[in-house]
Amino acid sequence: MAGEGLRENAAMSENTLLLVDGSSYLYRAFHAMPDLRNAQDEPTGAIYGMINMLRRLREQFPARHAACVFDAKGDTFRNQWYAEYKAHRPPMPDALAAQIEPIHAVVKLLGWPVLEVPGVEADDVIGTLAAEACRHGRRVIISTGDKDMAQLVNENVTLINTMSNETLDVAGVSAKFGVPPERIVDYLTLVGDTVDNVPGVEKVGPKTAAKWILEHGSLDGVMAAADKIKGVAGDNLRKALEWLPQGRRLVTVVTDCDLTGHVTDWPEFEALALREVDREGLLAFFTRYGFKTWRKELEDQLGRSAAVGNQAPLPPGQTGDLFGVTAAPPARAVRDKRYETVLDIETLQAWIERLQAAPLAALDTETDSLDPMRARLIGISFSVTPGEAAYVPVGHSYADAPAQLPLEEVLQRLRPWLEDASRPKLGQHVKYDLHVFANHGVEVRGYRHDTMLESYVLEAHKPHSLESLGERHLDRKGLSYEDVCGKGASQIPFAQVEVARATEYSCEDSEMALHVHETLWPRLEAEAGLRRVYEEIEMPVSALLQRIERNGVLIDADLLARQSQELAQRIVALEGEAHELAGQPFNLGSPKQIGEILFGKLQLPVVKKTASGAPSTDEEVLEKLAEDYPLPAKILEHRSLSKLKGTYTDKLPQMINPATGRVHTNYAQAVAVTGRLSSNEPNLQNIPIRTPEGRRIREAFVAPPGHVIVSADYSQIELRIMAHIAEDVSLMRAFTEGLDVHRATAAEIFGLPPEQVSSEQRRYAKVINFGLIYGMSSFGLAANLGIEQKAARDYIDRYFQRYPQVKRYMDETRASAKDKGYVETVFGRRLWLPEINSPNGPRRSAAERAAINAPMQGTAADLIKLSMLAVQRELDAAGKATKMxxxxxxxxxxxxxxxxxxxxxxxxxxxxxxxxxLRVPLLAEVGVGPNWDKAH
Structure with missing residues (x-):
């Protein structure tokens, strides 16, 4: 709320000085952005992030005067005071160092005054400017994520952190740190600063520091009362008494630096007036560093200017249409991690109060199982700010484990917050935690964010575990499950992990999720299409999937047992038939023995070889050989039936949950780059339905008495999406008029009236329709139809002659994908193609085929997700008992x-x-039956 008020008041930009901690931004941009490179393989990620952050800041907080302040090279006066100051900081990464000079250049091109004062840290330059501005009645906004700057806050100075949307005025500082701004130096002196290598009082954290200062009034008061402070903390305080004055000197931001030659004309500050954007200079810069989208938008703007005469310059403090979407600045650095183990009601209640007051809180569970329907709580952690978290152990059971709060009492006290939809929460893989709490009778409400899904929407082609997100976006390497529980046979259950170690692990999960969110969410906020996919599709679908998974599906175990017995008999018969064809017994499950029989004894032609040079016996090879030889066909059938038996008829009955009598699959939401869901444990999406035996598996998915199974699916959805995206008149007409689209295509290709199209011609057209969606070449079409490649090429040429907009769509999509590195669905989902510009020909070709298909497959995935949500809303609104x-x-x-x-x-x-x-109607068809198979 404070941030909104600040934005409203910032309209009085004439009297506002906006100061940016540029050195902080450099590192934040570098660690937040992926390793972007231009055509010359120069790193550009920090440049990109810096441009976006400054543009976003200038848009949200207009001011007439501003400065972006950077640290100068070399030591500062603090190094003279204390030789070990910042001594442990690692050197700047080479990839960042290479971007410093261009960053300074582009900041100036964007109209920002740049300050860099030798021998003076950026914090002290900002402190001096802020103090001088206040003396002359100006309002100051400082953009930083550095907690040290809180000491500068007063009635005229406000801190903003654009990453966390945090605003700190006088009240905000007191609420966050427990002391007012004028006591922040005292607070920092006691706590210390590990990043700058400034020691504090050993074992004294934020709570103790704030408590002492409030009790004794100031650091001087604390030092004077040192003899009266008891315990280990008191001993450590007394040991540090000689150091504390030096520590206070080091953490104090200097506000009277000599800025002569850098800032003149006090108090008018005209040297710090924001200037108009240098568009011509930016155009050259964007061209030099390969920012193609921004370059194109600038070219468009400059072209419009030329067409209508000289365009007025942008007023100082305003941005106009500054070249594309705004990306968010990266997360603040976490300097000190403060994790607390909650073993008493008073501490738990204090944390609950913090959770109730928090604008957003992260939540994580530790359990005794990976099965979400059976997992029970071992502990709960939460965090309201990066670097700080609490862990409540409730189920650690090793020999000398400390006394822990009873689980039921913990849940009873947490329940009002957990079940309050108005209290915003976030997590990593929220669906699992929803299940865990549901297992204990708690329905968590108010989840606003899931860092796994944020990452998935932004960059689906990359890993989304919290560990990988921390490394990729924060340069933080967290503990892994194996780090705390061990590996393999020696792995222990989480209940056996020492509480102190569990606290470190679980607290890190909570606060790192919050930290990752601070980096990812602003990037989503800045991209309307991606934000819509995240907020309107992925997050609500996650909650719905949890409901579907808990519903489960009823399985007829007796029917599966009978099917399993029949399959076993057929498998034994196939083995006998295969042995007879081979002239000897052999192991049908051994690729080596199969190869010896097929290519050694029977001398069948070698279709392809493995990487080691041996003849391949994979499914593709056996299918090819089965066209002419009976033994490969038997082997294929044996493989198929063995897989059915092992994966489904034997396994499904074992997966029935004894508590519900149902099978509960897990839907993985952040796996397929196209947005499709995948099913596992068990996988119910890959049951083979092309064979009678495969279709019979679906007979075992049954309805309980008094119920039926209903199946609803889209008709020819990807072809309809193709017609919509390509805007092809002929395809759109076929769907709009309700024609048989394959017959209509055949009529176009073969130049016949639809009623004269033969079934064979319709089959050809169907293969072409679906083949082209998947980027099928003439070679693939020839193989699929069993015709000459020239004939296949002729069919494709004729198709494109009759459907020219489809050809245009494919050509434009390939070109766009090469330029951007991704394609998009109708709803704005971004589908990345890392190999689209690969020097490896086959990989590049595969990526080009994917570029054509991905928008259709991805849009279909979006549509079915939207359908799930729409149907469930209808069911809930009508109060129906029907379950998805x-x-x-x-x-x-x-x-x-x-x-x-x-x-x-x-x-x-x-x-x-x-x-x-869409430009064509969507059509959903419904089937009904006592089981899943009969519902088709």
Whole structure:
């Protein structure tokens, strides 16, 4: 709320001085951005981040006067005071050092005055400017994430942290640190600063420091009372008494530095007036460093200016349309980690009060199982600010474990906050934690953010574990599960982990999630399409998937047992038939023995070889050989039935949850780069349905008495999306008029009236329609149809002649993907293609094919997710007992009371068809049956 008021008041920009801690921003930009490179392989990520941060700041906090302040090279006066000052800081990474000079240049091009004073730290320059501005009645806004700067806050000076959206005025400093701004130096002296290598009082953290200062009035008061302070903390204080005056001197921001030659004309500050943006200079800069999108937008702007005459310069303090979307600045650095183990009610209650007051709190669970439906709590951690967290152990059971609070009492006290939807929460892989709390009867509400999903929406092609996010975005390497529990046979359950070690591990998970969020969320905020995907699709879908997983699906275990027995008999028969064809017994599960029989004894042609040079016996090879030889066909059938038996008919009954009598799959939301969900433990999306045996597996997914299974799926969804994206008139007409699209395509390709198209010609057209969606070449089409490659090429040429907009879409998409490195869905999901410019030909070709298909497959994924949400809203609004139990690609499966069947038959397809307005109508079809197979 304070931030909103600040923005409103900032309209009085004439009297405002905006100061930026540029050196802090350098590192934040470097660590937040990926390793971007231009065509010359020069690092550009920090440059990119710096530009975006300054633009965003200038837009949100208009001011007439400003400065971006950087540290100069070399030592400062503090090094003369204390030789060990900052002695442990690692050297600047080479990739960042290479970007310093261009960053200074582009900051100036953006109109910012730049200050760099030799021998004086940026903090002291900012402190001096702020003090002078206040003396002349000006208002000062300081943009920084450095807690040391809180000492500068007064009635005229406010700190803002654009990463965390935190605003610190006098009241904000007192609330955050427990002491007012005029006592921050005393506070910092006691606590110390490990980053700058300034010792404090050993074992004295923020709480103790604030408590002492409040009790004794000041650092001097604390020092005077040192003999009266008891315990280890008192002993350490007395040991540090000689050092503390020097420590206070080191952490005090100097506010009277000599800035002669750097800032003149006090108090008018005209040397610090924001200037108009140098567009011509920026154009050359963007060209030099490969910022193509910004360059194009600038070229457009300059072109418009030329067309209408000289455009007026941007007024100081205003940004206009400054060249593209705004990315967010990176997260503040975490200097000191303060983790607390909660073993008593008083401490727990104090943390609950902090959680209730927090604008956003991170939450994490530690459990005894990875199975979300069975996991029980071992501990809970939470954090309200990066670097600070608490862990509440409730289930550690090793021999000398400390006494822990009873789980039920902890949950009872936390429940009002946990179940309050108005208290914003975040986590990493929130769906799992929702399950864990639900296992204990707690329905957590108010989850606003999931760092795993934030990462997935921003960069789906990269890993999304918290450990990898910390390394990639914060340059922080956290503890892994193996670090605390061990590996392999020696791994211990989490309940056996020492509480102190568990505190370190779990607290780090909570506060690092909050820290990662500070980096990722502003980037999402700045991109409207990605933010919509995150807020309107992924986050609500995560909550819905948790409901679907808990619903589970009913399995007929007896039917599967009978199927398993039948499969076993058929597998044994196939082994006998294969042995007879081979003329000897052999192991049908051994690729080596299969190779010896096929290519040694029977001398079958070698289709391809493995990396080691041996003849391959993979599925593709066996399918090719099966066209002419019976033994490979038997081996393939044996493999297929063995997989069905091992993966489904044997395994599914073992996966029935004894508490619910159902199978509960897990939907992985952040795996497929296209946005599709994947199912595991068990995988219910890959049940083979092209064979009778595979289809029979679905017979075992049944409805309970008084219910039926309903299946609803989209008709030809990817072709419809192709028609929408390509805006092809012929394809759009076929769908709009409800024609058989494959027959219509065949009529176009073969130049026939639709009624004269043969079934074979329609089959060809169907293969072409779907093949081109997946970027199929003439070679692939020839192989698929069993025709000559020239004939396949002729068919494709004829197709593109009749559907020219499809050809245009494909060509433009390839070109755009090469330029941007990604393609997008209709809804704005970004689908990255890391190999699109690869020097490796096959990889590049595969990426080009993916570029064509990904927008359609990704849009289909978005549509089915939107459909899930729309249908569930309808079910909830109507108070229906119908349950969504499965999602498989473009299909939703429901368990429906017979009394609700007619409603479902009408309303579900209507809701699915209405989730988006494309250029062609969406069509959802419904099937009904006693089991999943019969519902098709």
């Amino acid at each position: 139990v499965l999602q498989v690609h473009d299909e939703l499966v429901f368990e429906v009371p017979e009394s609700e069947l007619e409603w479902v038959r009408t309303e579900v397809p209507r809701a699915m068809a209405g989730v988006a307005q």
